[in-house]
Amino acid sequence: MTPSPSVPGPILLVNPNSNEAVTEGMRDAVAALAFPGAPALDCLTLAEGPFGVQTQVESDQVVIPLANLVKSRPDASGFVICCYSDPGIDACRSVAACPVFGIQECGVLAAMARADRFGVIAIAEPSVRRHRLYMRRMGVLDRLAGEIPLNMTVAESHSGEGTFARLEEVGGQLIAQGSEAIVLGCAGMARHRKGLEDRLGVPVIDPVQAAAAMALTTAMLRAAA
Known part of the structure; x- marks a missing residue:
């Protein structure tokens, strides 16, 4: 009898800001992806991070703590950087023994798998430039119809009055x-995905779910190979 493959190590979804409410929202967002025999989806908060990653400086300051976290968890079968602009993704990939996914890359790829042209809802105006630079690196700007900021804080986007x-x-x-x-x-923004999709009538992609799904299937296929 062929022995059953062991369950891969956990996939760590890291919130680079220190707002625990965002991490809890991530847990809710990926709960439907948990099933027997699959790697655990563990959502972590980067204690060293700012309360919200909104500026270029805040994005840059989480790079080293993220890389150190990745190095400290050789048991993981995958990492997901849960900040839209994927701060530190290259540094983390350089020290990781497993795949590292960023929610911007995965969210954009998921959108392009569903539609020809996509739009992005940003948190605030300063975020738009960072996102555009990354999409230029990805070579997908010709598929971008537009990006518009909410001009809210990260905390407000999760649970603020009037957010929806x-x-x-x-x-x-x-x-x-x-x-x-x-x-x-x-x-x-994960908690708003389903209601917004129902209201707008077009696919709405939560990038945390998109990245978690990609990390999950990658880990299971690597374990089965």
Whole structure:
């Protein structure tokens, strides 16, 4: 009898900001992906991170703590950087013994698998430039219909009053610009995905779910190879 393959080590989804409410939202977002025989999806908060990663400086300051965390967990079968702009992804990949995924890359790829042109809902205006630079690196700017900021904090995007109404407003503007799918440009927006998709009538991609699904299938296929 062929022995059953062992379950791969956990996939660590790391929230680079120190807002525990965002991490809890990530847990809720990936709960449906948990099933027997699959790697555990463990959501962690980077204690050294700022309360919200919104500026280039805040994005840069989490790179070394993220890389150190990756080095400290050789038991993991995958890592997901749960900040839209994927801070530290190259540094983490350089020290990781397993695949490292970023939610911006995975969210954009998932959107392009569902539609020709996509739009992004950003947190704030300063985030848009970082996202555009990364999409230029990915070579996908010709598929981007537009990106519009909410001009809210990360905390407000998760649970602020009027957040859903603002998401619906910005999503409608992106559809008017030609977006056939919408990417939520922050890990803190996950709780709004299903309701927004129902309201807008186009695919709405939560990038945490997209990256977790990619990490999960990669880990299981690597274990089965």
